[in-house]
Amino acid sequence: MTDSRPGAGMDRGSLSEESSIKHFVASLGFDRRLYREDIAGSVAHARMLARQGIITVRDAELITTALASIRGEIERGEFLFSMEREDIHMSIEARLYEKIGDVAGKLHTARSRNDQIAMDLRLYIRQAVADTLSALRTFQKSLVETAGGHRVVVLPGYTHLRRAQPVLLAHHLLAYFEMAERDKGRFQDCLKRSDVLPLGSGALAGVPYPVDRASLARELGFPHITANSLDAVSDRDFLLEFQAAAAITMMHLSRLCEEMVLWTSAEFGYATMLPDYTTGSSIMPQKRNPDVAELVRGKTGRVYGHLMGLLTVMKGLPLSYNRDMQEDKEGLFDAVDTLQACLEMCAGMVQGLRFDRRRTFKAAEEDYALATDVADYLVAKGLPFREAHGVVSRLVDYATGQGKPLRALSLEEYRRFCPLFEEDVRSITAHSSVSARGVPGGTGPRQVAAALRRARRLIERESAAE
Numbered sequence: 001m002t003d004s005r006p007g008a009g010m011d012r013g014s015l016s017e018e019s020s021i022k023h024f025v026a027s028l029g030f031d032r033r034l035y036r037e038d039i040a041g042s043v044a045h046a047r048m049l050a051r052q053g054i055i056t057v058r059d060a061e062l063i064t065t066a067l068a069s070i071r072g073e074i075e076r077g078e079f080l081f082s083m084e085r086e087d088i089h090m091s092i093e094a095r096l097y098e099k100i101g102d103v104a105g106k107l108h109t110a111r112s113r114n115d116q117i118a119m120d121l122r123l124y125i126r127q128a129v130a131d132t133l134s135a136l137r138t139f140q141k142s143l144v145e146t147a148g149g150h151r152v153v154v155l156p157g158y159t160h161l162r163r164a165q166p167v168l169l170a171h172h173l174l175a176y177f178e179m180a181e182r183d184k185g186r187f188q189d190c191l192k193r194s195d196v197l198p199l200g201s202g203a204l205a206g207v208p209y210p211v212d213r214a215s216l217a218r219e220l221g222f223p224h225i226t227a228n229s230l231d232a233v234s235d236r237d238f239l240l241e242f243q244a245a246a247a248i249t250m251m252h253l254s255r256l257c258e259e260m261v262l263w264t265s266a267e268f269g270y271a272t273m274l275p276d277y278t279t280g281s282s283i284m285p286q287k288r289n290p291d292v293a294e295l296v297r298g299k300t301g302r303v304y305g306h307l308m309g310l311l312t313v314m315k316g317l318p319l320s321y322n323r324d325m326q327e328d329k330e331g332l333f334d335a336v337d338t339l340q341a342c343l344e345m346c347a348g349m350v351q352g353l354r355f356d357r358r359r360t361f362k363a364a365e366e367d368y369a370l371a372t373d374v375a376d377y378l379v380a381k382g383l384p385f386r387e388a389h390g391v392v393s394r395l396v397d398y399a400t401g402q403g404k405p406l407r408a409l410s411l412e413e414y415r416r417f418c419p420l421f422e423e424d425v426r427s428i429t430a431h432s433s434v435s436a437r438g439v440p441g442g443t444g445p446r447q448v449a450a451a452l453r454r455a456r457r458l459i460e461r462e463s464a465a466e
């Protein structure tokens with residue numbers, strides 16, 4: 001990553017005091033990323049000013065044509081970003097002056113940088129939400145594909161990281177599908193409150209010109225306009241909501257990565273990762289480390305940090321705009337980029353997992369993971385569950401003492417603990433255990449197959465609508 005901070009790569013010792021202050025207040029180093037949004041907003045604003053007779057149609061045309069060519073310059077890398085300009089707004093306006101002279105000065109009629117930056121950020125969030133939703137969908141697709149390719153694989157389900165009951169691997173993977181589904185809901189929800197046009201709020205009190213906010217909103221695709229100018233220029237809730245949603249999504253990815261680290265360890269030995277997602281050790285030649293998964297887990301920290309950072313920036317601010325708010329951007333951009341990259345990595349890692357189904361099956365039957373099923377067996381024979389639980393608990397203690405799995409006990413040994421046991425108790429397997437859980441939402445194969453179908457349909461529908 002290149003360091004794009006203002007002053008980065010410059011010899012700070014040679015800066016005069018005046019220019020070090022300039023650098024301190026400048027945001028151009030990072031807000032230049034908003035050039036597209038800034039220009040889109042300015043073009044719509046200029047057109048609206050002309051429609052309302054606030055500037056002439058000819059001036060608006062000069063302005064919008066020049067703005068389009070500035071966008072081209074930036075995109076082709078020809079635009080000279082000068083640290084003499086504080087931020088992206090001033091940089092573009094300065095270039096506009098160079099191109100069309102004093103007419104450039106008319107663009108900022110009925111507008112302030114305060115409502116301008118609020119609008120840029122709202123346009124930015126709209127795109128960030130769209131990109132995040134699409135990355136979440138790709139991630140979900142890889143979960144569904146991997147789940148679909150391992151329909152009969154059984155592994156131990158855990159609580160307290162102790163083997164608890166057998167589950168289908170597909171069921172386990174689809175748990176993450178559900179998390180991603182809720183994540184998508186949170187980003188969509190954030191968009192609802194983000195998609196509101198703040199332009200027309202001016203510096204803080206509204207503007208003394210006959211602007212048409214509704215037509216501006218239509219042109220920029222905002223379904224609503226803000227209702228209070230003070231709030232509009234000082235509201236950053238929509239960024240906080242995005243960051244909160246990003247933090248929760250990262251928490252989900254981090255949990256998944258933790259599981260992948262465990263599954264691919266020699267201790268578990270359930271799966272292997274594509275070698276691309278691992279790296280060797282510089283000293284131990286035998287090692288393949290799950291660095292990508294570890295980094296996703298680690299990067300979760302900085303995304304949480306950005307949320308906390310912005311909450312802290314906002315907490316003591318009186319209405320309305322305060323320059324503190326310029327600090328909203330770097331963390332936001334980093335959260336957007338980090339989340340996008342982590343989703344992409346996780347999709348690839350999940351897709352590339354290869355499972356050792358014999359080993360996971362064996363693990364699912366070891367450690368008395370079928371004990372609950374044995375208790376349920378007694379319940380089916382009429383014993384109250386609490387009693388059955390007690391019987392099997394004593395049975396497991398006995399088997400543990402003998403150093404034997406339950407399946408190695410004779411029927412006579414079973415019967416010492418309860419006369420209701422019959423030969424068929426020994427037909428309890430991880431498969432029968434899983435199959436018994438046909439309850440909606442359970443790990444029964446039919447339920448899981450239906451969940452897979454639902455998940456596939458959902459993704460297909462969304463991809464088609466994209």
Ligand code: ARG
Binds near residue numbers: 325
């Ligand atoms: N760079 C500023 C920011 O990001 C833009 C708004 C500046 N407004 C002001 N009154 N100085 O918040």
